[in-house]
Amino acid sequence: MLNTESFSEQFEFNSSDFDAFVSSVEAGEKANTAKRAKKLISVVDLTSLNATDTFRSVKKVVNKAIDLSNEDLKVGGVCLFPNYVKEFHKLLLQQDIPMACVAGAFPLGQADRKVKLVEVERAIYHGANEIDYVINRGLFLNNEYEELINEVRAARQLCEGKAELKVIIENSDLDTLENIYLVSRLTLAAGAHFIKTSTGKGAYGAKPKHAWVMLQAIKDHYNSTGVLAGLKVAGGIRTPEEANLYYEMARHFFGKSYAKPHLFRIGASSLLDNLVTVAKSTGVE
Numbered sequence: 001m002l003n004t005e006s007f008s009e010q011f012e013f014n015s016s017d018f019d020a021f022v023s024s025v026e027a028g029e030k031a032n033t034a035k036r037a038k039k040l041i042s043v044v045d046l047t048s049l050n051a052t053d054t055f056r057s058v059k060k061v062v063n064k065a066i067d068l069s070n071e072d073l074k075v076g077g078v079c080l081f082p083n084y085v086k087e088f089h090k091l092l093l094q095q096d097i098p099m100a101c102v103a104g105a106f107p108l109g110q111a112d113r114k115v116k117l118v119e120v121e122r123a124i125y126h127g128a129n130e131i132d133y134v135i136n137r138g139l140f141l142n143n144e145y146e147e148l149i150n151e152v153r154a155a156r157q158l159c160e161g162k163a164e165l166k167v168i169i170e171n172s173d174l175d176t177l178e179n180i181y182l183v184s185r186l187t188l189a190a191g192a193h194f195i196k197t198s199t200g201k202g203a204y205g206a207k208p209k210h211a212w213v214m215l216q217a218i219k220d221h222y223n224s225t226g227v228l229a230g231l232k233v234a235g236g237i238r239t240p241e242e243a244n245l246y247y248e249m250a251r252h253f254f255g256k257s258y259a260k261p262h263l264f265r266i267g268a269s270s271l272l273d274n275l276v277t278v279a280k281s282t283g284v285e
Contacts, residue, residue, distance in 0.1 A: 007185040018209060031241045045234075046078050047269050049081060065097055078092055085099060100128065103116070103123050107199035109137060134170070134199060141175075165191065166230070168196045173203075177213050181214075192229060197233050200267065202235070243268070
């Protein structure tokens with residue numbers, strides 16, 4: 001049994017350090033250079049997760065990722081609903097673009113565990129090599145930590161050697177920074193390869209303070225285990241400036257090598273268009 005009290009005891013948020021970091025990034029001018037835009041594009045998960053998605057609309061998204069790859073503007077991955085993985089994973093595989101898929105009763109996470117895990121299993125079977133898995137936040141908020149951990153462990157076992165497991169904690173449902181830290185530590189201890197801020201369907205998406213706390217959880221987990229997990233921020237990130245803040249935050253905690261697709265992602269749709277505009281219109285430094 002995990003000692004969750006020790007996780008809580010390790011939680012610390014220094015608002016002065018956070019504010020100073022944000023001010024230093026906002027004072028810089030890197031966000032709107034072609035060089036930085038291209039780096040940001042490389043960590044974007046181009047996403048289509050709409051209730052109105054169709055084969056035709058999803059195909060446009062996939063083709064967009066492929067076209068950008070052919071222009072040397074390759075995205076970090078493409079994230080879709082499970083019912084589109086089988087149709088499109090081969091096209092993405094040909095361009096070496098990761099196929100991410102939401103699973104686990106996205107976006108609410110409220111379903112029988114067996115149903116959630118079957119969704120993971122089928123997504124991998126059909127070609128997904130990244131799983132964005134939604135936890136049941138109710139388990140955490142009701143202090144059912146072991147149940148939550150067991151669910152994430154089961155998802156990780158299905159992914160073992162086949163797919164990266166990105167666990168969505170849905171920050172907007174967790175109320176406090178301490179809760180965000182604790183659920184991050186729990187899911188990391190259960191085997192998450194990445195932790196992800198949000199589904200993009202909650203009351204709000206990624207927030208800088210929340211990402212900061214999640215990175216602190218990743219750092220503390222690394223210091224305890226030697227295992228370095230990734231971070232994905234998603235939900236409401238639309239401008240190069242917003243994306244750049246998270247990018248610099250990742251570098252602040254772990255250095256330049258962390259802010260690359262294998263450890264850092266930004267889930268977005270409209271953001272990509274803005275980054276491409278900058279990448280194509282501004283001279284490279």
